[in-house]
Amino acid sequence: MNKAKTGRAKVALSKPSEGASGLTGLWRLRRPVIDPAKCTKCHLCWLYCPEGAIARGADGAVWMIYEYCKGCGICSEVCPSKSISLVKEG
Numbered sequence: 001m002n003k004a005k006t007g008r009a010k011v012a013l014s015k016p017s018e019g020a021s022g023l024t025g026l027w028r029l030r031r032p033v034i035d036p037a038k039c040t041k042c043h044l045c046w047l048y049c050p051e052g053a054i055a056r057g058a059d060g061a062v063w064m065i066y067e068y069c070k071g072c073g074i075c076s077e078v079c080p081s082k083s084i085s086l087v088k089e090g
């Protein structure tokens with residue numbers, strides 16, 4: 001159904017899956033880590049993550065699905081409260 005029929009816009013969301021080169025999480029050199037004390041649950045990180053690697057809970061909390069997180073740092077860049085730090089893997 002399109003917007004004209006339902007009156008509501010559809011949001012195109014996809015779920016991460018393993019690609020031909022394996023899990024995107026295997027590429028990661030830096031790991032994003034959320035400070036829950038600073039997170040305002042705005043969900044911008046969830047919206048901008050190109051891998052769909054951020055999950056949201058019923059209480060609004062967010063967390064990374066590290067199997068699919070490639071460590072690009074976009075979530076950290078868009079976070080308005082600077083709640084996401086990138087730490088070196090290993």
Ligand code: SF4
Pocket residue numbers: 032048049050051052053054064068069070071072073074075076
């Ligand atoms: S580092 Fe990139 S891939 Fe990983 S959760 Fe953040 S935006 Fe998504």
Ligand code: SF4
Pocket residue numbers: 034038039040041042043044045046062078079080081082083084
């Ligand atoms: S962008 Fe930052 S403040 Fe917003 S939900 Fe993500 S971690 Fe929390």
